[in-house]
Protein backbone atom coordinates (compact mmCIF):
# COMPACT_ATOMS: atom_id res chain seq x y z
CA UNK A 1 0.00 0.00 0.00
CA UNK A 2 1.30 3.45 -0.88
CA UNK A 3 0.90 5.96 1.97
CA UNK A 4 1.81 9.60 1.47
CA UNK A 5 2.74 10.90 4.92
CA UNK A 6 2.95 14.56 4.13
CA UNK A 7 1.62 16.94 1.53
CA UNK A 8 3.70 19.78 0.02
CA UNK A 9 4.48 22.49 2.58
CA UNK A 10 4.09 25.31 0.07
CA UNK A 11 3.08 25.78 -3.53
CA UNK A 12 5.73 24.21 -5.77
CA UNK A 13 7.91 26.72 -7.53
CA UNK A 14 7.03 29.69 -5.32
CA UNK A 15 8.97 28.92 -2.16
CA UNK A 16 11.72 31.37 -1.23
CA UNK A 17 15.27 30.26 -2.05
CA UNK A 18 16.14 29.80 1.64
CA UNK A 19 13.59 27.03 1.86
CA UNK A 20 15.12 25.23 -1.03
CA UNK A 21 17.92 23.65 0.92
CA UNK A 22 15.53 22.17 3.48
CA UNK A 23 13.79 18.83 3.14
CA UNK A 24 10.03 19.37 3.31
CA UNK A 25 9.44 15.98 1.76
CA UNK A 26 8.97 13.10 4.20
CA UNK A 27 9.59 9.57 2.91
CA UNK A 28 6.91 6.94 3.32
CA UNK A 29 7.69 4.28 5.86
CA UNK A 30 5.37 1.42 5.13
CA UNK A 31 5.53 0.86 1.43
CA UNK A 32 7.68 -1.98 0.09
CA UNK A 33 7.70 -0.34 -3.33
CA UNK A 34 8.06 3.42 -3.61
CA UNK A 35 6.63 6.01 -5.97
CA UNK A 36 9.09 6.87 -8.72
CA UNK A 37 8.81 9.57 -11.36
CA UNK A 38 10.87 8.88 -14.48
CA UNK A 39 11.49 11.85 -16.75
CA UNK A 40 11.37 9.94 -20.01
CA UNK A 41 10.52 6.26 -19.86
CA UNK A 42 9.77 5.33 -23.45
CA UNK A 43 13.25 5.15 -25.00
CA UNK A 44 16.63 3.57 -24.33
CA UNK A 45 18.00 4.41 -20.85
CA UNK A 46 14.85 5.98 -19.46
CA UNK A 47 12.76 3.00 -20.60
CA UNK A 48 15.23 0.59 -18.99
CA UNK A 49 14.98 2.63 -15.77
CA UNK A 50 11.17 2.44 -15.85
CA UNK A 51 11.23 -1.31 -16.57
CA UNK A 52 13.65 -2.03 -13.74
CA UNK A 53 11.79 0.19 -11.28
CA UNK A 54 8.56 -1.68 -12.10
CA UNK A 55 10.32 -5.04 -11.79
CA UNK A 56 11.54 -4.01 -8.34
CA UNK A 57 7.98 -3.39 -7.22
CA UNK A 58 7.80 0.39 -7.47
CA UNK A 59 4.92 2.54 -8.64
CA UNK A 60 6.22 4.28 -11.77
CA UNK A 61 5.03 7.46 -13.48
CA UNK A 62 6.69 8.39 -16.80
CA UNK A 63 6.75 11.93 -18.12
CA UNK A 64 7.14 12.24 -21.92
CA UNK A 65 5.56 13.89 -24.95
CA UNK A 66 4.31 10.52 -26.15
CA UNK A 67 6.06 10.70 -29.52
CA UNK A 68 8.46 7.84 -28.71
CA UNK A 69 5.69 5.41 -27.85
CA UNK A 70 4.32 4.13 -24.60
CA UNK A 71 6.13 3.44 -21.34
CA UNK A 72 6.41 -0.16 -20.14
CA UNK A 73 3.13 -1.84 -19.15
CA UNK A 74 2.30 -1.03 -15.55
CA UNK A 75 3.67 2.54 -15.64
CA UNK A 76 1.41 5.61 -15.61
CA UNK A 77 2.02 7.92 -18.57
CA UNK A 78 1.85 11.71 -18.13
CA UNK A 79 2.17 13.50 -21.48
CA UNK A 80 4.11 16.75 -21.35
CA UNK A 81 6.42 18.61 -23.73
CA UNK A 82 9.33 20.06 -21.77
CA UNK A 83 10.61 22.11 -24.71
CA UNK A 84 7.71 24.56 -24.38
CA UNK A 85 8.15 27.46 -21.93
CA UNK A 86 5.57 26.38 -19.38
CA UNK A 87 4.57 22.78 -19.86
CA UNK A 88 2.29 22.69 -16.82
CA UNK A 89 2.55 18.98 -16.12
CA UNK A 90 -0.45 17.19 -14.79
CA UNK A 91 1.57 15.70 -11.97
CA UNK A 92 -0.18 14.83 -8.78
CA UNK A 93 1.15 13.99 -5.32
CA UNK A 94 4.64 13.38 -4.08
CA UNK A 95 7.35 11.04 -5.27
CA UNK A 96 9.90 9.17 -3.20
CA UNK A 97 12.32 9.46 -6.08
CA UNK A 98 12.61 11.28 -9.38
CA UNK A 99 14.98 9.79 -11.95
CA UNK A 100 15.54 12.49 -14.51
CA UNK A 101 16.92 10.78 -17.58
CA UNK A 102 15.61 12.57 -20.63
CA UNK A 103 17.94 14.74 -22.66
CA UNK A 104 16.24 18.10 -22.72
CA UNK A 105 17.00 21.78 -22.27
CA UNK A 106 18.20 23.33 -19.02
CA UNK A 107 15.02 25.45 -18.96
CA UNK A 108 12.96 22.29 -18.58
CA UNK A 109 15.17 21.07 -15.73
CA UNK A 110 14.80 24.40 -13.93
CA UNK A 111 11.04 24.40 -14.32
CA UNK A 112 10.65 20.85 -13.16
CA UNK A 113 12.98 21.11 -10.17
CA UNK A 114 11.32 24.39 -9.13
CA UNK A 115 7.93 22.72 -9.27
CA UNK A 116 8.95 19.49 -7.63
CA UNK A 117 11.51 20.42 -5.03
CA UNK A 118 9.11 19.86 -2.15
CA UNK A 119 7.35 16.92 -3.73
CA UNK A 120 10.32 14.62 -4.32
CA UNK A 121 12.33 12.78 -1.71
CA UNK A 122 15.35 12.21 -3.89
CA UNK A 123 16.40 13.48 -7.31
CA UNK A 124 18.71 11.68 -9.73
CA UNK A 125 19.92 13.67 -12.69
CA UNK A 126 21.57 11.88 -15.60
CA UNK A 127 24.26 14.13 -17.02
CA UNK A 128 27.28 13.21 -19.17
CA UNK A 129 31.04 12.65 -18.94
CA UNK A 130 31.41 15.41 -21.53
CA UNK A 131 31.22 18.02 -18.73
CA UNK A 132 34.96 17.61 -18.01
CA UNK A 133 37.41 20.09 -19.49
CA UNK A 134 40.32 17.68 -19.90
CA UNK A 135 39.58 14.84 -22.27
CA UNK A 136 43.14 13.66 -22.64
CA UNK A 137 44.04 12.14 -19.25
CA UNK A 138 43.12 8.49 -18.61
CA UNK A 139 42.09 7.54 -15.08
CA UNK A 140 40.44 10.87 -14.22
CA UNK A 141 37.66 11.06 -11.60
CA UNK A 142 34.84 13.47 -10.74
CA UNK A 143 37.45 15.73 -9.09
CA UNK A 144 38.62 16.79 -12.56
CA UNK A 145 38.12 20.35 -13.79
CA UNK A 146 34.81 21.11 -15.47
CA UNK A 147 33.85 23.11 -18.53
CA UNK A 148 31.86 26.34 -18.08
CA UNK A 149 28.16 25.72 -17.48
CA UNK A 150 25.74 27.43 -19.86
CA UNK A 151 22.01 26.89 -19.58
CA UNK A 152 21.42 28.20 -23.09
CA UNK A 153 24.47 26.53 -24.54
CA UNK A 154 25.02 23.27 -26.36
CA UNK A 155 24.66 19.80 -24.88
CA UNK A 156 27.48 19.51 -22.31
CA UNK A 157 27.43 23.10 -20.89
CA UNK A 158 23.66 22.86 -20.65
CA UNK A 159 23.92 19.52 -18.83
CA UNK A 160 26.34 21.09 -16.36
CA UNK A 161 24.01 24.03 -15.74
CA UNK A 162 21.23 21.51 -15.20
CA UNK A 163 23.36 19.62 -12.67
CA UNK A 164 23.77 22.86 -10.75
CA UNK A 165 20.05 23.58 -10.84
CA UNK A 166 19.36 20.12 -9.42
CA UNK A 167 22.00 20.50 -6.68
CA UNK A 168 20.68 23.95 -5.75
CA UNK A 169 17.21 22.60 -5.12
CA UNK A 170 17.92 19.11 -3.81
CA UNK A 171 21.31 19.46 -2.11
CA UNK A 172 22.10 16.27 -0.22
CA UNK A 173 19.04 14.65 -1.77
CA UNK A 174 20.59 14.94 -5.24
CA UNK A 175 22.50 12.29 -7.15
CA UNK A 176 24.32 13.46 -10.27
CA UNK A 177 25.33 10.67 -12.64
CA UNK A 178 27.68 11.26 -15.57
CA UNK A 179 27.61 8.30 -17.94
CA UNK A 180 30.15 7.57 -20.62
CA UNK A 181 29.08 5.72 -23.75
CA UNK A 182 25.88 3.77 -23.06
CA UNK A 183 25.47 0.49 -24.95
CA UNK A 184 22.77 -2.07 -25.59
CA UNK A 185 19.18 -2.61 -26.61
CA UNK A 186 17.41 0.58 -27.69
CA UNK A 187 20.51 2.70 -28.38
CA UNK A 188 19.37 5.44 -30.78
CA UNK A 189 22.91 6.56 -31.64
CA UNK A 190 24.14 3.58 -33.73
CA UNK A 191 27.55 3.81 -32.05
CA UNK A 192 28.39 0.79 -29.90
CA UNK A 193 26.10 -1.44 -31.98
CA UNK A 194 28.20 -0.81 -35.08
CA UNK A 195 30.83 -3.23 -33.78
CA UNK A 196 28.74 -6.31 -32.98
CA UNK A 197 26.85 -5.79 -36.24
CA UNK A 198 30.09 -5.51 -38.19
CA UNK A 199 31.78 -8.43 -36.45
CA UNK A 200 28.72 -10.61 -36.95
CA UNK A 201 29.18 -10.15 -40.72
CA UNK A 202 32.69 -11.61 -40.40
CA UNK A 203 35.48 -11.25 -42.96
CA UNK A 204 38.11 -8.52 -42.95
CA UNK A 205 37.20 -5.81 -40.44
CA UNK A 206 38.71 -2.31 -40.45
CA UNK A 207 39.84 -1.62 -36.86
CA UNK A 208 40.85 1.91 -35.82
CA UNK A 209 44.11 2.95 -34.17
CA UNK A 210 46.02 0.50 -31.99
CA UNK A 211 44.66 -2.58 -30.20
CA UNK A 212 45.94 -1.27 -26.86
CA UNK A 213 43.99 2.02 -27.06
CA UNK A 214 41.67 2.12 -24.06
CA UNK A 215 37.91 2.22 -24.45
CA UNK A 216 34.99 1.92 -22.02
CA UNK A 217 31.22 1.70 -22.16
CA UNK A 218 28.37 0.91 -19.81
CA UNK A 219 25.52 -1.50 -20.52
CA UNK A 220 22.19 0.31 -20.39
CA UNK A 221 20.78 -2.39 -18.07
CA UNK A 222 23.67 -2.06 -15.60
CA UNK A 223 23.30 1.71 -15.54
CA UNK A 224 19.51 1.57 -15.16
CA UNK A 225 19.79 -0.99 -12.36
CA UNK A 226 22.28 1.18 -10.51
CA UNK A 227 20.16 4.32 -10.97
CA UNK A 228 17.10 2.62 -9.49
CA UNK A 229 19.05 1.00 -6.69
CA UNK A 230 20.70 4.36 -5.90
CA UNK A 231 17.32 6.07 -5.75
CA UNK A 232 16.08 3.36 -3.37
CA UNK A 233 19.09 3.95 -1.12
CA UNK A 234 18.90 7.73 -1.56
CA UNK A 235 22.51 7.76 -2.63
CA UNK A 236 23.81 11.31 -3.11
CA UNK A 237 26.84 12.96 -4.65
CA UNK A 238 28.35 12.94 -8.11
CA UNK A 239 29.50 9.81 -9.93
CA UNK A 240 30.81 8.86 -13.34
CA UNK A 241 28.92 5.88 -14.71
CA UNK A 242 31.47 4.04 -16.78
CA UNK A 243 32.74 0.52 -17.27
CA UNK A 244 36.27 -0.76 -16.77
CA UNK A 245 38.62 0.52 -19.49
CA UNK A 246 40.06 -2.18 -21.76
CA UNK A 247 42.11 -2.17 -24.96
CA UNK A 248 39.95 -1.91 -28.05
CA UNK A 249 41.71 -4.97 -29.48
CA UNK A 250 40.72 -7.08 -26.52
CA UNK A 251 37.14 -5.71 -26.62
CA UNK A 252 36.66 -6.41 -30.32
CA UNK A 253 38.23 -9.86 -29.82
CA UNK A 254 35.79 -10.66 -27.00
CA UNK A 255 32.85 -9.48 -29.06
CA UNK A 256 33.93 -11.58 -32.05
CA UNK A 257 34.34 -14.63 -29.78
CA UNK A 258 30.89 -14.08 -28.27
CA UNK A 259 29.30 -13.80 -31.71
CA UNK A 260 31.25 -16.82 -32.95
CA UNK A 261 31.80 -15.54 -36.50
CA UNK A 262 35.36 -15.72 -37.91
CA UNK A 263 36.84 -12.34 -38.73
CA UNK A 264 40.24 -10.74 -39.24
CA UNK A 265 40.94 -7.30 -37.74
CA UNK A 266 43.10 -5.00 -39.85
CA UNK A 267 44.47 -2.19 -37.66
CA UNK A 268 44.70 1.11 -39.48
CA UNK A 269 46.53 4.02 -37.80
CA UNK A 270 44.47 7.07 -36.86
CA UNK A 271 46.51 9.41 -39.09
CA UNK A 272 45.54 7.37 -42.13
CA UNK A 273 41.89 7.26 -41.09
CA UNK A 274 41.84 11.05 -40.66
CA UNK A 275 43.38 11.54 -44.11
CA UNK A 276 40.79 9.16 -45.59
CA UNK A 277 37.98 11.28 -44.09
CA UNK A 278 36.90 8.76 -41.47
CA UNK A 279 35.55 10.51 -38.40
CA UNK A 280 36.12 9.39 -34.78
CA UNK A 281 33.39 8.69 -32.21
CA UNK A 282 30.07 9.23 -34.00
CA UNK A 283 28.24 10.57 -37.01
CA UNK A 284 28.22 9.62 -40.66
CA UNK A 285 31.41 8.04 -41.96
CA UNK A 286 32.63 7.45 -38.42
CA UNK A 287 34.22 4.59 -36.55
CA UNK A 288 32.61 4.44 -33.10
CA UNK A 289 34.73 3.51 -30.06
CA UNK A 290 37.59 5.34 -31.75
CA UNK A 291 38.67 8.75 -30.37
CA UNK A 292 41.34 11.21 -31.40
CA UNK A 293 44.54 10.55 -29.45
CA UNK A 294 46.15 12.00 -27.45
CA UNK A 295 43.54 14.82 -27.28
CA UNK A 296 40.61 12.58 -26.33
CA UNK A 297 42.53 9.63 -24.87
CA UNK A 298 40.80 10.08 -21.50
CA UNK A 299 37.28 10.24 -22.92
CA UNK A 300 36.79 6.48 -22.71
CA UNK A 301 39.24 5.76 -19.91
CA UNK A 302 37.76 7.35 -16.81
CA UNK A 303 38.21 5.75 -13.40
CA UNK A 304 35.20 3.49 -12.69
CA UNK A 305 36.30 2.53 -9.16
CA UNK A 306 34.40 5.15 -7.10
CA UNK A 307 31.15 4.03 -8.70
CA UNK A 308 32.00 0.33 -8.56
CA UNK A 309 32.72 0.83 -4.85
CA UNK A 310 29.23 2.31 -4.56
CA UNK A 311 27.36 -0.64 -5.93
CA UNK A 312 27.62 -0.44 -9.74
CA UNK A 313 27.78 -3.95 -11.18
CA UNK A 314 29.02 -4.58 -14.70
CA UNK A 315 28.00 -7.50 -16.87
CA UNK A 316 30.28 -9.31 -19.31
CA UNK A 317 30.93 -7.67 -22.67
CA UNK A 318 29.58 -10.77 -24.44
CA UNK A 319 26.13 -10.08 -22.96
CA UNK A 320 26.20 -6.41 -23.98
CA UNK A 321 27.40 -7.30 -27.49
CA UNK A 322 24.56 -9.81 -27.98
CA UNK A 323 21.96 -7.31 -26.77
CA UNK A 324 23.37 -4.58 -29.03
CA UNK A 325 23.37 -6.99 -31.98
CA UNK A 326 19.76 -7.96 -31.32
CA UNK A 327 18.84 -4.24 -31.38
CA UNK A 328 20.82 -3.74 -34.61
CA UNK A 329 18.90 -6.61 -36.20
CA UNK A 330 15.59 -5.22 -34.96
CA UNK A 331 16.45 -1.91 -36.67
CA UNK A 332 17.62 -3.66 -39.86
CA UNK A 333 21.21 -3.96 -41.04
CA UNK A 334 20.61 -2.17 -44.36
CA UNK A 335 19.36 1.08 -42.88
CA UNK A 336 21.31 4.31 -43.24
CA UNK A 337 23.36 4.48 -40.05
CA UNK A 338 23.74 7.55 -37.82
CA UNK A 339 27.22 6.30 -36.92
CA UNK A 340 29.61 3.82 -38.48
CA UNK A 341 30.86 2.99 -41.96
CA UNK A 342 28.78 1.41 -44.70
CA UNK A 343 30.22 -1.89 -46.00
CA UNK A 344 31.24 -0.17 -49.26
CA UNK A 345 33.01 2.66 -47.46
CA UNK A 346 34.82 0.25 -45.15
CA UNK A 347 36.03 -1.76 -48.17
CA UNK A 348 37.18 1.40 -49.93
CA UNK A 349 39.21 2.58 -46.91
CA UNK A 350 40.75 -0.87 -46.48
CA UNK A 351 41.68 -0.97 -50.19
CA UNK A 352 43.30 2.47 -49.91
CA UNK A 353 45.25 1.39 -46.84
CA UNK A 354 46.47 -1.81 -48.44
CA UNK A 355 47.45 0.04 -51.62
CA UNK A 356 49.51 2.51 -49.58
CA UNK A 357 51.05 -0.22 -47.45
CA UNK A 358 52.35 -2.16 -50.50
Ligand SMILES: NC(=O)c1ccc[n+]([C@@H]2O[C@H](COP(=O)([O-])OP(=O)(O)OC[C@H]3O[C@@H](n4cnc5c(N)ncnc54)[C@H](OP(=O)(O)O)[C@@H]3O)[C@@H](O)[C@H]2O)c1
Nearest residue numbers: 040041042044045046064065066067068081082102103182
Ligand atom coordinates in the same frame (compact mmCIF):
# COMPACT_ATOMS: atom_id res chain seq x y z
N1 LIG B 1 23.66 7.62 -25.12
C1 LIG B 1 24.79 7.82 -24.49
O1 LIG B 1 25.81 7.18 -24.77
C2 LIG B 1 24.83 8.83 -23.37
C3 LIG B 1 26.05 9.14 -22.79
C4 LIG B 1 26.08 10.03 -21.71
C5 LIG B 1 24.89 10.55 -21.23
N2 LIG B 1 23.71 10.25 -21.82
C6 LIG B 1 22.46 10.77 -21.27
O2 LIG B 1 21.65 9.66 -20.95
C7 LIG B 1 20.30 10.00 -21.16
C8 LIG B 1 19.73 9.07 -22.21
O3 LIG B 1 18.35 9.12 -22.06
P1 LIG B 1 17.32 8.25 -22.90
O4 LIG B 1 17.99 7.06 -23.34
O5 LIG B 1 16.09 8.08 -22.15
O6 LIG B 1 17.05 9.09 -24.19
P2 LIG B 1 16.65 10.61 -24.40
O7 LIG B 1 16.63 10.81 -25.87
O8 LIG B 1 17.50 11.48 -23.64
O9 LIG B 1 15.16 10.73 -23.82
C9 LIG B 1 14.16 10.08 -24.41
C10 LIG B 1 12.93 10.14 -23.50
O10 LIG B 1 12.61 11.49 -23.15
C11 LIG B 1 11.34 11.84 -23.67
N3 LIG B 1 11.42 13.21 -24.19
C12 LIG B 1 12.30 13.67 -25.10
N4 LIG B 1 12.07 14.97 -25.35
C13 LIG B 1 11.02 15.32 -24.56
C14 LIG B 1 10.31 16.53 -24.36
N5 LIG B 1 10.61 17.66 -25.03
N6 LIG B 1 9.30 16.56 -23.48
C15 LIG B 1 8.98 15.44 -22.80
N7 LIG B 1 9.62 14.25 -22.94
C16 LIG B 1 10.62 14.20 -23.81
C17 LIG B 1 11.11 10.82 -24.78
O11 LIG B 1 9.75 10.59 -25.01
P3 LIG B 1 8.95 11.40 -26.17
O12 LIG B 1 9.83 11.42 -27.37
O13 LIG B 1 7.70 10.59 -26.36
O14 LIG B 1 8.68 12.75 -25.61
C18 LIG B 1 11.77 9.58 -24.22
O15 LIG B 1 10.95 8.91 -23.30
C19 LIG B 1 20.27 11.44 -21.59
O16 LIG B 1 20.12 12.27 -20.47
C20 LIG B 1 21.65 11.65 -22.19
O17 LIG B 1 22.03 12.98 -22.16
C21 LIG B 1 23.65 9.41 -22.89
